[in-house]
Amino acid sequence: MTGRHWFKTRPLTRYACATLAISLVALAAHAQSPARAWTVAAGDVRVTCPMTVGGSFDAKSSALAGTLAVDPSSTVLSGELSVELKTLDTGISLRNQHMIEDYLEVGKGDGFERATLSNIDVSFDGPKPFTALLRLHGVTQAVTGRATVSAHGSSVRVDASFPLHISDYAIAAPRYLGVGVKNEVTVRVVFTANTAS
Amino acid sequence: MDRPLVMTFRVCLATAVLCLLIAAGRADAEPRFLSKQYNRCSSCHYSATGGGLLTPYGRSLSGQELSTTRRVATPSAAEGTVSGEEAFLYDALGQALGPVQLGISIRPSYLHYESGTFSDTRSPLMNADIAGAYRGHGWTAYGEAGRMPAIGSEDAKLYSREHWVSYESQGGIGVKAGRYMPAYGVLFSDHTSLNRNDLGFDKYDQVYGLEVSHTSERSLLQVSVSPGRAESIVNDDGGSSFNTTGRLQVDFGPKVVVVGSGLYRDSNSLQARHGATGGALGLAPWRRLTIWTEGDALIRGDGGGTSFVFSNETAYEAYRGIWLRVSPQTRSTTDSFAGAVRWNLGVDLLPRTHIHVNLDFYHDKTDGSPEAVKTFLAQLHLYL
Numbered sequence: 366m367t368g369r370h371w372f373k374t375r376p377l378t379r380y381a382c383a384t385l386a387i388s389l390v391a392l393a394a395h396a397q398s399p400a401r402a403w404t405v406a407a408g409d410v411r412v413t414c415p416m417t418v419g420g421s422f423d424a425k426s427s428a429l430a431g432t433l434a435v436d437p438s439s440t441v442l443s444g445e446l447s448v449e450l451k452t453l454d455t456g457i458s459l460r461n462q463h464m465i466e467d468y469l470e471v472g473k474g475d476g477f478e479r480a481t482l483s484n485i486d487v488s489f490d491g492p493k494p495f496t497a498l499l500r501l502h503g504v505t506q507a508v509t510g511r512a513t514v515s516a517h518g519s520s521v522r523v524d525a526s527f528p529l530h531i532s533d534y535a536i537a538a539p540r541y542l543g544v545g546v547k548n549e550v551t552v553r554v555v556f557t558a559n560t561a562s
Numbered sequence: 563m564d565r566p567l568v569m570t571f572r573v574c575l576a577t578a579v580l581c582l583l584i585a586a587g588r589a590d591a592e593p594r595f596l597s598k599q600y601n602r603c604s605s606c607h608y609s610a611t612g613g614g615l616l617t618p619y620g621r622s623l624s625g626q627e628l629s630t631t632r633r634v635a636t637p638s639a640a641e642g643t644v645s646g647e648e649a650f651l652y653d654a655l656g657q658a659l660g661p662v663q664l665g666i667s668i669r670p671s672y673l674h675y676e677s678g679t680f681s682d683t684r685s686p687l688m689n690a691d692i693a694g695a696y697r698g699h700g701w702t703a704y705g706e707a708g709r710m711p712a713i714g715s716e717d718a719k720l721y722s723r724e725h726w727v728s729y730e731s732q733g734g735i736g737v738k739a740g741r742y743m744p745a746y747g748v749l750f751s752d753h754t755s756l757n758r759n760d761l762g763f764d765k766y767d768q769v770y771g772l773e774v775s776h777t778s779e780r781s782l783l784q785v786s787v788s789p790g791r792a793e794s795i796v797n798d799d800g801g802s803s804f805n806t807t808g809r810l811q812v813d814f815g816p817k818v819v820v821v822g823s824g825l826y827r828d829s830n831s832l833q834a835r836h837g838a839t840g841g842a843l844g845l846a847p848w849r850r851l852t853i854w855t856e857g858d859a860l861i862r863g864d865g866g867g868t869s870f871v872f873s874n875e876t877a878y879e880a881y882r883g884i885w886l887r888v889s890p891q892t893r894s895t896t897d898s899f900a901g902a903v904r905w906n907l908g909v910d911l912l913p914r915t916h917i918h919v920n921l922d923f924y925h926d927k928t929d930g931s932p933e934a935v936k937t938f939l940a941q942l943h944l945y946l
Contacts, residue, residue, distance in 0.1 A: 369716060416602070418602060418733070419779065420600070420604075420605070420813055420815065421815075421816050423599065423816050443594035455599065456598050456849065458627065464687060542642060542643075543618060543621065543697070544617075
């Protein structure tokens with residue numbers, strides 16, 4: 366009996382060999398490209414704006430999108446997260462209009478339409494400090510905050526918050542008829558991402 | 563019409579409206595705007611306690627966000643002021659007042675009530691007030707003048723509900739002195755709510771006193787000390803005595819507010835020594851829904867016992883400028899004071915800038931009384 370004939374007449378052996386071959390190819394691929402991608406499935410951005418007269422209001426959006434690549438050998442995530450600024454909602458249209466048109470100036474086009482977080486350096490175990498670059502209103506600045514990353518099966522949940530100073534981004538001090546927003550606001554980003562190799 | 567003629571007409575209109583005022587009234591505090599992420603009265607009112615003259619921001623909000631019909635294009639105004647429909651007397655005076663803000667509040671009303679076989683109907687002009695304020699460099703000078711309607715055997719008279727001067731530092735420390743309503747609990751717009759008149763915070767219960775406050779992003783603390791109720795001091799009716807109140811508001815977010823309050827009033831010839839303490843919670847779980855709940859213990863000296871007062875106001879904006887309200891309220895019975903249960907159903911219509919129509923139905927049942935009192939109140943509140 367020739368080897369070829371032996372292979373043809375033993376289906377179980379043929380199946381085992383095919384499985385082994387596929388596994389080897391997969392292992393080789395993993396060894397060459399260990400990074401995994403996180404694609405945002407659902408997320409919320411909440412900017413808490415303290416007012417000059419006391420109290421605060423939230424500007425919220427669910428239009429968070431982006432893909433981050435996770436390299437096990439590094440704490441820095443490549444890729445970026447972004448939010449469409451025109452989707453921010455403060456609960457009343459007048460405030461929305463002032464925020465989006467007069468202060469964030471989304472009508473100016475590229476660099477003004479979205480806020481983008483990149484170069485995210487984060488630890489994966491428990492609430493830890495993180496750093497990132499935030500591009501907003503055409504200006505890029507480093508931000509520092511705290512983030513909690515927790516894995517749930519094939520998805521991951523991230524809850525991060527950081528303060529930012531409006532003046533650092535060349536945004537005019539928001540004032541309207543004697544009521545304004547203080548310079549330091551707090552951004553909270555919560556999202557669930559699907560993980561894929 | 564040429565410009566001088568227009569100005570003459572405007573001045574005549576302003577003068578006529580001012581002359582027509584019989585007396586004074588005030589814009590309501592509207593805690594239901596918590597659902598619009600307004601957790602402080604000071605955004606829209608000069609008084610951090612709420613009510614009274616609107617700031618330019620509050621005037622603008624009335625036209626642009628709260629009314630069913632949006633105000634259309636507004637002429638540009640000087641920094642810090644409003645113009646057109648939102649301005650004082652529809653901008654009849656233009657910028658003639660400079661930094662001084664004025665407001666006129668008129669509130670013709672229709673009232674019908676019945677209990678058993680008894681019923682009555684009245685159409686009182688509940689109030690008509692003019693209020694003015696100047697604010698600058700942290701200082702605010704505030705005054706109201708108006709008409710106190712005839713009460714019992716007393717004729718209607720001119721008086722000033724509030725007049726005070728305050729200063730607030732950049733750090734949020736504030737001092738206010740004069741005649742004002744002391745801060746306590748939730749200032750519902752209905753002064754007859756059991757958490758208002760039962761606790762001595764009805765519409766004529768202002769005090770002459772000194773208030774110290776601290777405001778921050780997350781909290782507002784107000785402490786007031788006073789030699790007594792202002793009307794008692796003015797009329798020397800024996801009802802004045804030392805009293806103090808404290809109110810702490812903590813914001814657990816733009817739509818979650820917790821309030822703790824306390825008051826103490828020493829005895830006088832009209833009232834026994836008494837005090838109260840209470841807590842309130844404000845929630846806006848959905849975009850158009852606000853729920854305020856307050857519970858207080860009213861502790862009376864000289865054997866008067868302790869009453870527990872509960873007030874809730876749930877308000878829902880069914881459509882822009884149309885609010886539906888339900889407000890159950892109770893007061894427990896003591897040996898000396900009857901308990902009461904009240905149901906208040908209301909509709910607030912805000913059809914246009916500075917026009918507010920209230921339609922309210924009250925069902926009041928007092929312990930020991932065989933009949934409930936049913937009241938219907940319709941008010942047109944013009945805030946000019």
